Amino acid sequence: MSSISSTESDAPQGRRRLTAAIKQALRALSIQLSLLNHQVGTQLDLRDVDLDCLDLVDRHGPLSPSALARHAGLHPATITGILDRLEAGGWVARERDPADRRAVVVRVVRERVPDLLSLYAGMNRSMNGIYAGYDERELELIADFLQRTANAGRSATEELSDKN
Numbered sequence: 001m002s003s004i005s006s007t008e009s010d011a012p013q014g015r016r017r018l019t020a021a022i023k024q025a026l027r028a029l030s031i032q033l034s035l036l037n038h039q040v041g042t043q044l045d046l047r048d049v050d051l052d053c054l055d056l057v058d059r060h061g062p063l064s065p066s067a068l069a070r071h072a073g074l075h076p077a078t079i080t081g082i083l084d085r086l087e088a089g090g091w092v093a094r095e096r097d098p099a100d101r102r103a104v105v106v107r108v109v110r111e112r113v114p115d116l117l118s119l120y121a122g123m124n125r126s127m128n129g130i131y132a133g134y135d136e137r138e139l140e141l142i143a144d145f146l147q148r149t150a151n152a153g154r155s156a157t158e159e160l161s162d163k164n
Contacts (some may be wrong), residue, residue, distance in 0.1 A: 037051050053083075054108065056105065061107050066079075091108065093106070093109055
């Protein structure tokens, strides 16, 4: 007879089940967000990568095109095409960098943001309902997990883009 109790021997198996369930849920979330972004992009006549870059400029901008390329893990020539489409659609503006008048920075055109937010309104309402089901401590734990997961994804993206 083993000296390990059944609860001790079940712990690794239970942890494996939980981590597998989290991985499956993250895959499902990734797919659903990708499909949502595709629908939003279709409504706005933007490609999925255009939306991603628009979000990066919104989060980190104003950005130089080369900084955007680094954040996105894309070749600078690819960023030029994306910025051309976003600028033609009125989503971003290229401007002289106030710190270095020879350089260019890209900023989001704030007047267009409501057009984008209206398409995400249903998801935002649903998320607010989900948040309401958790207490502050649980929300802190979820926020920490998601931030660490995003950081892991960023690192993996950087590793792959460094190989190109």
